[in-house]
Amino acid sequence: MQMGQRAKGQLEVHSLTIGYPNRVICRPINLQLARGTGLGIIGANGSGKSTLVRTILGHLPPIEGTVEFQGLPVDDSSAHFRRTVAVQVTDGAFFEELTVREHLEMVARGHGVAEWGQAVQNELDFFEFSTVSDHLPNELSSGQRRKVLLAACLIRPAELVILDEPEQRLDLRIRNKLYQRLAAIRANGTSVFAVTHDPLMLRSCMEQVLLLDEDEGQLLDPDSGAQWLER
């Protein structure tokens, strides 16, 4: 191990208070995400899950506390962060003139995937795009658009994958496939950080759960987290 490299790995959040100017949303949050672990973020609507994601990505400054990725303050403009962290972007991020296949080719080639043609075909098969692979975004259903965003996130190499409600608009069969894949990704050493409202996701592919509740963060095991969602 090199000097300065953390044994614990990926993401470390210490005494973090999240929120907006003059508005505290949640405190305090402490967590460590070691390599290959999966953390699910749960909480009621408005509890601060997306605010936490924005803070962890460095898009929103912490009110207090720190967020470090691999031992350094998060900085999503750094080449290292962009190379090693895959983020499921939001629905507005499509190039309207690129087909499903072209979107995936662009991401794979941009991230230096060696066998990019095969990698694209693998994603088209996994997400069952056979009839729409040459369609433009405005020719897709909302679930198909969601699958393109997920495929674009998963086609590239990453040490940390960040997902915000990936289950949205996916049918149960695809959700099951996705969660099995996330478990396999974890087994290969990639960490997964995901906001979710889906108990199945917690039980299928997460190791711990952070519940944002009543102005504080509380760590739970996946089954307790799933039961909270099902209450």
Ligand SMILES: Nc1ncnc2c1ncn2[C@@H]1O[C@H](COP(=O)(O)OP(=O)(O)OP(=O)(O)O)[C@@H](O)[C@H]1O
């Ligand atoms: N730009 C902003 N300025 C001030 N307050 C904001 C801003 N964006 C969101 N909020 C508030 O922060 C709180 C947390 O919002 P956030 O989007 O993080 O919740 P969430 O847990 O992701 O909710 P959901 O489950 O509905 O997606 C909400 O009360 C919301 O009104």
